[in-house]
Amino acid sequence: EVQLVQSGAEVKKAGESLKISCKASGYSFSTSWIGWVRQMPGRGLEWMAIVYPADSDTRYSPSFQGQVTISVDKAINTAYLQWSSLQASDTAIYYCIRWSQCAYWGQGALVTVSS
Amino acid sequence: QSVLTQPPSVSAAPGQKVTISCSGSSSNIGKNYVSWYQQLPGTAPKLLIYENNKRPSGIPDRFSGSKSGTSATLGITGLQTGDEADYFCGTWDSSLSAGPVFGGGTKLTVL
Numbered sequence: 001e002v003q004l005v006q007s008g009a010e011v012k013k014a015g016e017s018l019k020i021s022c023k024a025s026g027y028s029f030s031t032s033w034i035g036w037v038r039q040m041p042g043r044g045l046e047w048m049a050i051v052y053p054a055d056s057d058t059r060y061s062p063s064f065q066g067q068v069t070i071s072v073d074k075a076i077n078t079a080y081l082q083w084s085s086l087q088a089s090d091t092a093i094y095y096c097i098r099w100s101q102c103a104y105w106g107q108g109a110l111v112t113v114s115s
Numbered sequence: 116q117s118v119l120t121q122p123p124s125v126s127a128a129p130g131q132k133v134t135i136s137c138s139g140s141s142s143n144i145g146k147n148y149v150s151w152y153q154q155l156p157g158t159a160p161k162l163l164i165y166e167n168n169k170r171p172s173g174i175p176d177r178f179s180g181s182k183s184g185t186s187a188t189l190g191i192t193g194l195q196t197g198d199e200a201d202y203f204c205g206t207w208d209s210s211l212s213a214g215p216v217f218g219g220g221t222k223l224t225v226l
Contacts, residue, residue, distance in 0.1 A: 035214070
């Protein structure tokens with residue numbers, strides 16, 4: 001069974017850094033895309049970044065290029081999303097997804113950034 | 116502005132049928148499989164339909180999917196109050212910044 005288990009909710013201040021994680025199991029980690037999707041309160045789903053662990057092919061949505069960094073640790077089947085300087089507008093739920101012709105979802109992680 | 120276009124809301128009475136459309140382009144729906152997701156309030160999206168028209172184990176056959184050209188449709192028959200949720204379509208976009216793309220979501224109200 002595919003499982004994506006994300007790190008917990010975070011409360012941060014504007015300007016702080018943050019790294020959230022997603023541990024995958026139940027499938028071959030290296031040979032599926034894994035990425036992150038943002039959902040702001042009451043809004044739709046926005047793709048942010050995605051990586052193919054086998055060859056480190058990394059893609060960023062133009063809306064998020066330069067704003068976040070995606071990375072993986074193949075040794076522990078874990079993907080990460082990192083911010084160097086959070087803004088209040090980063091307040092949202094962040095979902096980890098495995099993409100293999102469709103998305104398999106983590107449970108989501110609420111990130112709250114206060115100004 | 117989402118890459119895939121869905122109606123913001125649809126509604127129907129219990130027991131009735133409803134369809135939700137998803138419109139894209141030749142670089143996304145026109146080239147790749149479409150999937151559909153149900154998001155109940157306060158929960159993560161759940162896969163309903165994959166590869167245009169296939170249902171994962173445990174999804175009732177009241178839910179169906181189809182695709183034609185650059186559009187796709189989700190159908191739900193025998194509506195139940197428990198079907199009230201947001202529904203999203205998704206696919207891969209093969210343009211320059213290739214990646215997964217989603218519709219803006221459709222709120223289903225079961226009257």
